[in-house]
Amino acid sequence: MSIRSSSVSLGNFTLHPQLAADCLPVGDFALCRVLLMNNRNFPWLVLVPKREGLRELFDLSSEDYAQTMTEIRRIAETFRVLTNADKMNIAALGNIVPQLHIHVIARYENDDAWPNPVWNSGVAASAYSAEESRSFITKIRAALGL
């Protein structure tokens, strides 16, 4: 399935304001918007399928589900190489923000939350500086071909 083609027909889509507040925009794959969580403690992407009214992964149509999974695989594998992570954490939780979104997080055996998950870890979020985020997003976009 294509990653960047325009073969996916998209209707209206509005990013949830909490995701817009917490994340920085990276770019768009065919179906998913790619965001960078604005937290320099963990290299952390968030994928949001650009469909209205989805909460669960299985709310996606079969075709969109397959496309989302293809994009997750591509992004997780590429982000692991870019970040040289020890482990990738991939999760669809959505207990707080109801709009379907998928976390793709690069973890290191010496990061502040290891080996626990990053959520509810007691590690306070720390925003990127403007220069840090610009530089990192440029690298991510290049790696992902965005």
Next chain:
Amino acid sequence: MSIRSSSVSLGNFTLHPQLAADCLPVGDFALCRVLLMNNRNFPWLVLVPKREGLRELFDLSSEDYAQTMTEIRRIAETFRVLTNADKMNIAALGNIVPQLHIHVIARYENDDAWPNPVWNSGVAASAYSAEESRSFITKIRAALGL
């Protein structure tokens, strides 16, 4: 792709001893073993693709990845209906147990960890009684067609 067919050729596979200790066996899909986390606080399945030496989702071959995603979708959707959950949490973390495994967890707005993830939540695990687990696993197997 088939869920229960024998079209997936499987080699040797050994369940990681930590997963064997923490979980109860439910059954086998074409590619994934299905386990029930032995923790009555949260209805919680664990899927383990029956391949040796995998740690990341993208370590799966393209064909196995698609099959695993098909099985995740089927199991998550069915388990949500069975448990009447408010939200499903689906995650591949693996920071502690290195064998690739996927969590499929039924969450309720009044469960002990809500809205936090179940890991590192401070809620101690509580094992099912023999009768509870037998009854629940019978229902899960029937729902999943196992």
